[in-house]
Amino acid sequence: MTDAALLxxxxxxxxxxxxxxxxxxxxxxxxxxGALLGFDDERGKVFYILIQSGAMLAVCWEFRARFxxxxxxxxxxxxxxxxxxxxxxxxxxxxxxxQLFHAVPVAxxxxxxxxxxxxxxxxxxxxxxxxxxxxxxxxxxxxxxAQAFALIPGTSRAGATIIGGMLFGLSRxxxxxxxxxLAVPTLMAxxxxxxxxxxxxxxxxxxxxxxxxxxxxxxxxxxxVRWLIRYVATHDFRPFAWYRLAFGxxxxxxxxxxxxxxxxx
Numbered sequence: 001m002t003d004a005a006l007l008x009x010x011x012x013x014x015x016x017x018x019x020x021x022x023x024x025x026x027x028x029x030x031x032x033x034g035a036l037l038g039f040d041d042e043r044g045k046v047f048y049i050l051i052q053s054g055a056m057l058a059v060c061w062e063f064r065a066r067f068x069x070x071x072x073x074x075x076x077x078x079x080x081x082x083x084x085x086x087x088x089x090x091x092x093x094x095x096x097x098x099q100l101f102h103a104v105p106v107a108x109x110x111x112x113x114x115x116x117x118x119x120x121x122x123x124x125x126x127x128x129x130x131x132x133x134x135x136x137x138x139x140x141x142x143x144x145x146a147q148a149f150a151l152i153p154g155t156s157r158a159g160a161t162i163i164g165g166m167l168f169g170l171s172r173x174x175x176x177x178x179x180x181x182l183a184v185p186t187l188m189a190x191x192x193x194x195x196x197x198x199x200x201x202x203x204x205x206x207x208x209x210x211x212x213x214x215x216x217x218x219x220x221x222x223x224x225v226r227w228l229i230r231y232v233a234t235h236d237f238r239p240f241a242w243y244r245l246a247f248g249x250x251x252x253x254x255x256x257x258x259x260x261x262x263x264x265x
Contacts, residue, residue, distance in 0.1 A: 001208055008037045009209045013051050013216025018224050020055040020187075020217070021180065023117060023159030023240045024247075028106040031153055032251065035103055035262045043201050045101055049194045050210060054217030056187040059180050062225050066181075074181075080137055081144035081161075081178070082185045088148050089190065100153050103262035104255055109154025110248030117241035120163050128169030132177045135170070142168040143178060147186065154248075157186065163237070176232045180225065 019026040030048040146164020150157035165175030254260040
């Protein structure tokens with residue numbers, strides 16, 4: 001295990017934690033940063049998914065009191081919302097990874113997602129559901145269907161669930177909080193399934209690599225979640241839309257003119 005590999009793990013862990021719960025696509029950023037670092041082979045793609053568990057653990061710790069309370073209705077909603085992405089991920093996950101885990105498709109998804117956020121964050125929108133506890137199972141299913149679009153890298157799981165929730169009538173805060181909780185089974189299942197499927201690619205010697213990536217993702221995600229809770233109380237998501245548009249355009253321009261060699265794209 002080289003020092004360069006450990007540094008790459010640290011960088012990717014920080015990128016994962018800072019982007020997982022924002023509507024800007026953690027997977028998209030990991031694909032692009034991994035391409036720049038040269039860590040974009042099959043092992044790298046599995047690594048991207050596995051370190052999401054560190055970000056998931058940050059949510060578990062931040063909301064540990066809520067997780068430990070008996071709340072059948074809440075967990076039923078989470079289970080319902082989890083199912084669409086789980087089913088479609090099992091059916092099409094390998095094909096998506098082979099065809100879309102590249103710089104140009106990610107950049108295009110960034111741009112499309114930016115326009116969607118601007119469309120949803122229109123002035124005068126009145127939410128139908130103000131608190132997460134007021135959601136119905138139909139609301140949960142709609143958010144779950146929206147999350148399924150995040151199987152396309154660059155779309156953003158957080159963006160799909162938050163903006164999708166708002167589109168279906170949830171308040172910004174309710175959609176954001178439900179996105180946090182929905183991340184737990186989604187990221188846990190994705191990480192466990194992908195590791196088991198590709199377990200022969202790794203050895204015990206890779207433990208330091210995963211340990212550093214996991215710890216960095218946990219720490220940065222913990223700070224990001226706390227910041228985002230405060231942010232959504234008084235701000236909308238339009239700045240993230242403009243970021244997506246600018247960043248996606250930058251990737252496309254640099255790829256087209258050959259200014260940056262995107263080894264994954």
